[in-house]
Amino acid sequence: MLTAYTADQVRDAERELMARVPEGSLMQIAATGLAAVCARLLPSVYGARVALLVGSGDNGGDALYAGARLAARGARVEAVLAGSRTHEAGLAALLEHGGRIADESALDAADLIVDGLVGIGATGALREPYAALARRAGEADALVVAVDVPSGVDAGTGEVAGAAVRAHVTVTMGACKTGLLVDPGAGFAGALEFVDIGLGPHLPDADTGALTGADVADLLPRPVAESDKYRRGVVGIVAGSESYTGAAVLAVGGALRAGAGMVRYAGTSAPVAQVRAAWPEAVITELDGPDLGGVGRVQAWVLGPGLGTGGFARELAAQVLASDVPVLVDADALTLAAGERALLRRTAPTLITPHAGELSRLIGVPGARIEAARLEHARRAAAELGVTVLLKGSTTVVAEEDRPVRVNRTGTPWLATAGTGDVLAGVAGALLAQGLSCYDAGSCAAYVHGVAGRLAADGVPLVTTDVVAAIPEAIRSLG
Ligand SMILES: NC(=O)C1=CN([C@@H]2O[C@H](COP(=O)(O)OP(=O)(O)OC[C@H]3O[C@@H](n4cnc5c(N)ncnc54)[C@H](OP(=O)(O)O)[C@@H]3O)[C@@H](O)[C@H]2O)[C@@H](O)CC1
Numbered sequence: 001m002l003t004a005y006t007a008d009q010v011r012d013a014e015r016e017l018m019a020r021v022p023e024g025s026l027m028q029i030a031a032t033g034l035a036a037v038c039a040r041l042l043p044s045v046y047g048a049r050v051a052l053l054v055g056s057g058d059n060g061g062d063a064l065y066a067g068a069r070l071a072a073r074g075a076r077v078e079a080v081l082a083g084s085r086t087h088e089a090g091l092a093a094l095l096e097h098g099g100r101i102a103d104e105s106a107l108d109a110a111d112l113i114v115d116g117l118v119g120i121g122a123t124g125a126l127r128e129p130y131a132a133l134a135r136r137a138g139e140a141d142a143l144v145v146a147v148d149v150p151s152g153v154d155a156g157t158g159e160v161a162g163a164a165v166r167a168h169v170t171v172t173m174g175a176c177k178t179g180l181l182v183d184p185g186a187g188f189a190g191a192l193e194f195v196d197i198g199l200g201p202h203l204p205d206a207d208t209g210a211l212t213g214a215d216v217a218d219l220l221p222r223p224v225a226e227s228d229k230y231r232r233g234v235v236g237i238v239a240g241s242e243s244y245t246g247a248a249v250l251a252v253g254g255a256l257r258a259g260a261g262m263v264r265y266a267g268t269s270a271p272v273a274q275v276r277a278a279w280p281e282a283v284i285t286e287l288d289g290p291d292l293g294g295v296g297r298v299q300a301w302v303l304g305p306g307l308g309t310g311g312f313a314r315e316l317a318a319q320v321l322a323s324d325v326p327v328l329v330d331a332d333a334l335t336l337a338a339g340e341r342a343l344l345r346r347t348a349p350t351l352i353t354p355h356a357g358e359l360s361r362l363i364g365v366p367g368a369r370i371e372a373a374r375l376e377h378a379r380r381a382a383a384e385l386g387v388t389v390l391l392k393g394s395t396t397v398v399a400e401e402d403r404p405v406r407v408n409r410t411g412t413p414w415l416a417t418a419g420t421g422d423v424l425a426g427v428a429g430a431l432l433a434q435g436l437s438c439y440d441a442g443s444c445a446a447y448v449h450g451v452a453g454r455l456a457a458d459g460v461p462l463v464t465t466d467v468v469a470a471i472p473e474a475i476r477s478l479g
């Protein structure tokens with residue numbers, strides 16, 4: 001599990017640790033790690049042109065000491081001093097090793113730019129001249145390495161209130177910061193490198209986490225000798241409609257491929273015909289009216305993809321949500337729930353899987369604000385609605401009250417295509433039926449779905465049926 005922390009959590013831990021070690025030693029460890037990453041990125045340190053963006057705090061100090069180390073190895077290091085003050089000892093070290101102070105034109109000629117404008121001590125949008133420097137760094141040809149966090153990204157939330165440095169690599173000190181995992185900030189961070197400064201024992205419970213493949217492999221249910229199809233989990237799927245048949249096919253496919261012991265599909269004649277043709281494994285109930293009485297027992301439901309929002313759909317949704325088993329609520333069922341919040345008031349576990357637009361209707365906050373502050377709104381929805389929230393998007397987050405938010409890092413922009421959400425719903429529903437909690441089912445499903453998306457795309461556009469087909473390979477790749 002990759003764990004991440006807010007700026008306050010890291011600062012508190014640093015304070016505890018600093019009281020136990022010689023003054024300045026943590027910064028030396030941080031700068032040594034930073035310089036090592038920079039050196040690895042350069043074809044040759046000797047003769048390389050390195051520009052340091054130096055703010056007034058210790059983030060700038062890290063950059064200066066790292067610059068001093070690179071200068072000592074023959075790099076041409078120039079420091080652009082942006083703050084009202086500068087870390088004096090760091091600057092002295094740089095000058096001593098042959099570095100020099102320069103103006104911002106140093107950025108244009110640099111092979112590598114080190115962003116030490118601000119780290120966890122920043123508040124709000126970048127002020128000038130920092131903002132202009134962040135923009136100019138973005139226009140340069142150089143590789144950009146951010147110190148601790150890309151300046152302009154809120155370390156605790158991933159929010160970006162104005163200009164921000166777009167880094168190729170972020171070297172984060174002591175502990176990963178939440179803002180490096182959650183979009184929009186994650187999109188500015190590039191690849192993450194971690195420098196261990198010994199903070200571990202002083203850190204509190206994580207603010208956020210990201211599952212690794214090994215974590216998902218441990219959590220995914222595996223059949224044992226005495227398993228039968230009922231014990232492996234029966235998932236009921238109420239999806240699709242006369243106008244939207246594909247959603248049913250994709251959700252059923254996702255559930256079957258994710259290892260459900262049995263998938264019971266209930267729908268009207270058009271989607272039934274499609275599901276029957278695509279998935280002979282599914283057990284099908286063709287509905288004449290809005291009555292799920294004949295479907296049989298299930299251990300979890302998937303409700304909503306392509307279902308429609310009329311009276312028929314509403315009646316089915318009410319019956320599913322009145323059940324005493326976990327329910328995954330997606331797509332049209334979320335629209336129904338937005339108009340009738342009481343539908344979500346239930347005692348059994350509920351996992352909702354909105355994108356920002358759907359969550360906007362549920363909690364009455366504009367979609368753009370949700371996109372800008374994904375963690376805050378996922379958490380808020382989980383608390384307000386009393387459900388587990390899987391908020392879809394460029395980084396999917398899974399929020400449940402009193403637990404660290406789980407961030408999924410396996411997606412690909414190619415997954416932003418019609419129908420992929422239906423597959424995700426099927427995968428997560430299958431995991432719920434196999435006994436995983438909403439929190440684990442949602443985060444494991446997002447992981448597997450993201451890996452399947454990457455495998456299916458492999459750098460070119462994908463169609464959603466490819467994602468379904470790639471699920472077995474995705475599960476196999478977990479190790
Ligand atoms: N302590 C240690 O041992 C270790 C520390 N480490 C490192 O220290 C970093 C934290 O250092 P920090 O606390 O000095 O804060 P930091 O982020 O450099 O800058 C704060 C200053 O920036 C300014 N400023 C604020 N907001 C702004 C804005 N929006 N726009 C523009 N300016 C803004 C404001 O300055 P002012 O405006 O007052 O001049 C404020 O004082 C941490 O991220 C890590 O890199 C690691 O090496 C581990 C060991």
Ligand SMILES: [K+]
Nearest residue numbers: 115118147151
């Ligand atoms: K920075």
